[in-house]
Amino acid sequence: MPQQGDEHKNKSASHFWLALKLIPRLAIHKKLRLVELFGVEQLFHSSQQLSSLNLTEKQRAAIRTPDWQRISDIIAATEQCLSSIIPFVDSRYPAQLKQIYDPPLILFAQGNISLLNRAQIAMVGSRDASINGRENAFKFAQQLANAGLVITSGLALGIDGSAHQGTLSVGGNTIAVVATGLDQVYPARHRLLAKNILDNDGAIISEFPPNTPPKPGYFPKRNRLISGLSIGVLVVEATIKSGSLVTARCAIEQNRDVFAIPSTINNPQAKGCHWLIKQGAKLVDNIADIVDEIDRLPQSGLNLTINKEKEQSLEKSQKQHLFNDSLLASVGYEITPVDMVVSRSRLPIDVVLTRLTMLELKGLVATVPGGYLRVK
Numbered sequence: 465m466p467q468q469g470d471e472h473k474n475k476s477a478s479h480f481w482l483a484l485k486l487i488p489r490l491a492i493h494k495k496l497r498l499v500e501l502f503g504v505e506q507l508f509h510s511s512q513q514l515s516s517l518n519l520t521e522k523q524r525a526a527i528r529t530p531d532w533q534r535i536s537d538i539i540a541a542t543e544q545c546l547s548s549i550i551p552f553v554d555s556r557y558p559a560q561l562k563q564i565y566d567p568p569l570i571l572f573a574q575g576n577i578s579l580l581n582r583a584q585i586a587m588v589g590s591r592d593a594s595i596n597g598r599e600n601a602f603k604f605a606q607q608l609a610n611a612g613l614v615i616t617s618g619l620a621l622g623i624d625g626s627a628h629q630g631t632l633s634v635g636g637n638t639i640a641v642v643a644t645g646l647d648q649v650y651p652a653r654h655r656l657l658a659k660n661i662l663d664n665d666g667a668i669i670s671e672f673p674p675n676t677p678p679k680p681g682y683f684p685k686r687n688r689l690i691s692g693l694s695i696g697v698l699v700v701e702a703t704i705k706s707g708s709l710v711t712a713r714c715a716i717e718q719n720r721d722v723f724a725i726p727s728t729i730n731n732p733q734a735k736g737c738h739w740l741i742k743q744g745a746k747l748v749d750n751i752a753d754i755v756d757e758i759d760r761l762p763q764s765g766l767n768l769t770i771n772k773e774k775e776q777s778l779e780k781s782q783k784q785h786l787f788n789d790s791l792l793a794s795v796g797y798e799i800t801p802v803d804m805v806v807s808r809s810r811l812p813i814d815v816v817l818t819r820l821t822m823l824e825l826k827g828l829v830a831t832v833p834g835g836y837l838r839v840k
Contacts, residue, residue, distance in 0.1 A: 483508060504551075580669070584613060585615060601624075602627070609637065625657060632660055643672065645674035703733055802816065
């Protein structure tokens, strides 16, 4: 039978941090306390001292006899999906994340890991966002990226995807924080987006090892990382029950700034933003509202002055950016001119006018001075 010392031979730091991660039902701050007391490697040589610690028998067993095979499988799968293991003590581990109450012991990361310690603004919002919401996300991401910020979001449909895409459209840096292992992409339709993020010097990170599928309980855990990595969180569009409000709450608990974009009172997708503003979030209707606030933070250390020529170029590219939506989705809850509907829907004007008339007869849109207004 091999001795305990033999079992520990040829083990890397990643082996021991993964062994620590796999200790069941032990809070992260308690695991970090064990590292302070023993050192992460020495902890697994200290079985004779475990009786003096307030641990359950299962927790002691996980320290005495770690599942080295499972740990080796995680490391092999991590290498196979071209990702890295970043333990809490690694210099590449994001300093911002160390400030939160429950930082992950380990991050799994693909791509440009140096972004983790760059100044980030989180952008979040509804998966079922309106076209106005997605356009706002795209435009704000462009401008914030152009100001020198890394845009961090969750790779979800709707606002998240538009924020990543807006950043990439101006050659900016973006980080996707996901709630699965890095061997898979969720949602699957964002496979190309994930590839584009990595191909354009971005990063994708998770606290979950490879082969971890998406589960409902994992997304709130993911949300705390999105806010924890960032200087502040911009909620672009969200319903009252949106998971984005979970991210905003995490931000408040982590002493991060919360920003929210208002909309018309008739837009159900904006109720969450309006509620946040009532609770004290900063109302945002242009990039200066965010930049001015961040510029006051001593830790930002960024020159956030936007080049006016680039800003005009961004506005032009935004007008040319078209979303593949139905005609109804091309009409916003704010007054939408006909030429904007034509631009959004990519349909001939005669077809647009005919279909708008049909939608009006169905009570879905209304004619108002200056264009059309979505009613339902």
